[in-house]
Amino acid sequence: MPERSISRRRLLTGAAGAAGLALATAACGGVRPEPSTGSTGAGGKVKVTMFAFLGGDLGKMPKEFAKEYEQAHPNVQVEIYEQSNSVGYTRMLAQQKASPDQPLVNFGFFNAQTSVQGIDDKMWAKLDYSAMSNSADIDPRFQREDGHGIGIGVDQFGLVYNKDKISKAPTSWAALWDHAYQGKVSFFGFPWYAVYMAAKLNGGGLDNMEPGWDLWEREAKQIRLLVESNPQYLNVLSNGTAPMTAYFAGTGQQWINSGAPLTYVVPSEGAIPLPIYMQAVQGSTPQQLEVVHDMINEMISPKWCARWAEVSVEAPANVKAPLPAKLKDLPAFQKSTTDAFQDIDYAIVGRNNAQWQKRWETDIASRI
């Protein structure tokens, strides 16, 4: 297709010229701004919508980046859509079914599970790593051979507990089903990682989760409640209703920073890494994809990767990105922690997630 051969430089300079012309004409009072719909924004700009995570300060870096990018590229208009991966991806999928040529968003942040799900749903456009100068600096563990996304950061699952309510600090994943903590455990929705670790410590693994299911069926009474939102999570952990859980180190640290009496523990068996990928979305116009490629390349640069790590409390995926000073001393960011990460095949997690979730609801959640 001829449009695809438009180079980024030609597109950006050409569109900048058009934008300049439009601006000059508008200054003379001859042009009314168009409504920002579809792929064209106000004043004929290329409009792209970025998906950003909801929660804590996760929207800060995308907004800061968008502002700077718009200033440097006056022909580009960036909208930000903040939503959780689960709700946001459902809407993206519904939009894909209804209007495949008008995706809800053009690119954005997606966790490893959603990224795998998106491959099956043909949601993602392949990224051309050879045209992205910063891609070579991304830790090879967070590059993808199929070009479906590229890593920007990596969060991790470990144990979070209330240090005022629990005198004996948990050290192992097995604490989740230790009867000393019976009725004190909470989870957010379906915690596949808790089932996985129960399986792993009892002779199974991602390809054989049965030992994990058996254990949680027996030990469902360990769980005081399943929460539905982050504020509820923070409340039940902080006020002692259910003072222990397994959750993201990043979110846990943000809660700790806000004054909650919580502590994050890296379990002795290793934390579970959760890579965060930047993905481009199929159905975007060639112009949008050109811009998206350029924006993703900028976002995975050392500068922006480090900023993402700082606001999300994650390890940066770019090996040249400096680790923010305030994260350096945290247990989650020690080399020993990242070296000892559990080896997770997210292709298995992504493909089984729906089935596992159903089983969790029918076999475990119904017994708590």
Next chain:
Amino acid sequence: MLRRHRSAYLLAAPSLVVLAAVFVGAMLTLLEYSFHEYVPGGADIPGTIATWAEFLTSGYHWGVVTETVRLGLLSTVVAALVGYPTALALHRIRRPGWRYAGLFVIFAPLLTSVVARTYGWELVLGDSGLLNGVLGGFGLGPVELLYQRSSVVIALVHILLPFMVFPILSSLGQLDPALDEAAGDLGAGSLRRFVKVTLPLTAPGLLAGAQLVFALSISSFATPSLLGGGRVNVLATDIYDNVNNVDWPLAAVSSYALLILAVVALAIFGWLQRRTARAEQGGVTAAGAAPRGVRGWGVWLALVYAFVLLPLAIIVVNSFSSVSFGTWPPPGFSTKWYANLFEQDGLGEAALLSLQVALIATVITVAIGTAVATALVRYRMPGRSVIQSLVLSPTVVPKVAFGFAGFIFLHRLGLFGGTAGLVATHVVIMLPFVVIVLTAALMRADATLEAAAKDLGAAPFRAFRLATLPQVRPALIAAALFAFVVSFDEVDMTVFLLAPDQSTLPVWMFVYMQKYQDPTLAALSTLLIGAALIIAGFVALLLLRSGILATKKGNNE
């Protein structure tokens, strides 16, 4: 036949057009999905009954259906047991100003968002909450109420109480006092008069309230989801899980299971209402008696007011908390959450869009709802029960499912992302509230007055406006208020229907809640409660100056 029933069909037509164009279209989309099968890994097989078979043969799903019915029945019974005496007590208040103040208190929970209310209940019912603190002071407890079915029922009764009280109050207001007096003159005691006269004659209001509470309970999502702690698995939460799990066919089947459940319930309530209706046998033909005074009912009202206001008071206090997480009592006090609120982007635009949608949708809904309610009560046209079921059916479809179906359907219509689509979907979910409240009121309104006006030469609309409308005025105001609040507080459905660059106030709150965990939303709720108090005070002043309150009293005398 069509010619004979033309007036009835014309009155019902606007509502039917809106429902057919928006609700039926969206639900047909959902029906189509129910005959798909989702295979993990992205495959979607159309034209199969596999998902229906999976649902109908699964013990888990039958358990979810049972829990849904149990929660609906419990909430309805408790709401009726609390709501009927409350309506009776409010009806007995002599001073109209106090009666309206009482009504406002009962209505108050609807002025706060579900997010804020839930937060309040967590602080009251939690292990280290207010209730257990009080019990501990007496050497009792702690009791585990939170994250159990009991906390869900308490919170549902709290929010649904107005839906029970207002229709009963409306029936009490239309009660012919001569009948009660006649029974007294014939020697019946107060209990006998209540059982034989008051209760049967107010049964339409009680049933209308029960119908609303049951329908809203079984389709409620946020309360069981947030206060059930994962233990209260009902169809609405099941649908939400399946939508997020991308198993849309199963979500569609669960939605239809809920719809069938609701249609059965509506049929039962409809049958009971027909059995108890007395509209055809003469309505209010005598002037009402003066209210008898509250007397011993004051204690009951005080308890109900405390129950209704407690979580709201907790929200107000917590908005001044010095810490970001919810704990009771707050360790210190600060106004920083109010300062933080006014620094937020997009709040003003979201509030404006919410007001715009709620106002337009309320005007449309009250107009077309009054028309269809009149058709349903005053005419016996063929297809009446079908029309009634269709009009009421949006109540029982979970907002999550309708929002999801509406999202796809609005895309097909090219209305996604605009205000028109939002207003249309809001009209659909508000319509049943207006129709239920007005139907109960119209059943008790005296049709002979309108007939007399027509006999004297008034055109049908003029006769309705002059003879019937004044009789149902309180119900009309209540219906408009319900409709406005339902729209203004709607989040479960609207979250699916907004384009990325749009937001309404409750969706803004919902999004904020997922970003930050601090009492900023409690501060916003406090301001909304304050604004509602100012508006209520202003309205009360207008009513007093216009003499409406005095007129009401005069009529009763």
